[in-house]
Amino acid sequence: MSELRGFYSPGLVALSVLIAILVSSAALDLTNRVTFASALRSILRQDPDVVFVGEIRDLETAEVAVQASLTGHLVLATLHANDAVGAIARFTDLGVDRGKIATTLRGAVAQRLARRVCPHCGQLVVGSTTAEEAPLATPYGVQPVVRAVGCDRCGKTGMGSDDLTNAASTPHLLLVDDDPVARGIARAVLEKNGFRVSQAEDGAAALERLDGSPDFALMVLDVEMPRMTGREVLARVRQSVHTAALPVLVLTGSVADEIEAQLMDEGADAYIRKPLEPARFVARVKAALRRAGS
């Protein structure tokens, strides 16, 4: 939708026939004879400047959209095709006149769903890519962060899995601690309690992980780390629009109350002292998630 903001100007009237109608169009059709195309027609009577059409999937809707476009409306719509150029073939398949396609179609942009690496067998790419991977990665100039492997749960494909939906509903936590032993303990405790855990061994790695994966529900952050301290990480997280609202639970070895007050003041949502007491740790994590509404 961000591209659509480019069309905005004060006084612009935009109306849409969106997904809700798409989902219920069959039912509507039987009861009230309201179709996607008839809804679109009634919207056009209100003479909007811009019309969003959720999906063009029949000739009737396509023709109303074409008509709207011919009469000076900006029509933004989606349709199913294999690629952007395929939009033209799709319109002709639907039965739209080629001349009308030529006069009304201004552009087509392809969007496709990205496959996700299976969460059960995906491996972090540490160091360089293999000889097989390199030719795939180099044309894009990007170093992949995760490698698809294949396991029983994803049918050896390395992609997706039956319980991707479960994975999505399980809170994904980012655990940041430079001490591998402490990190291992915290991870074991969290995983035992049903959380998905990703780890970072220092502040820079944490920021990188947050940047590449927006689905973290909470960050567990050690305060005393070399190079970038937890407080610096916290400040950076709070400054970024993408992570400003991310709940952060800080781990502190300090016993000074004023340090903890200061951390809360700097944007921590909760804190817990090391060494970790598992039950208390999990309770704090759950409380912070609850407050954040996840």
Ligand SMILES: [Zn+2]
């Ligand atoms: Zn797998």
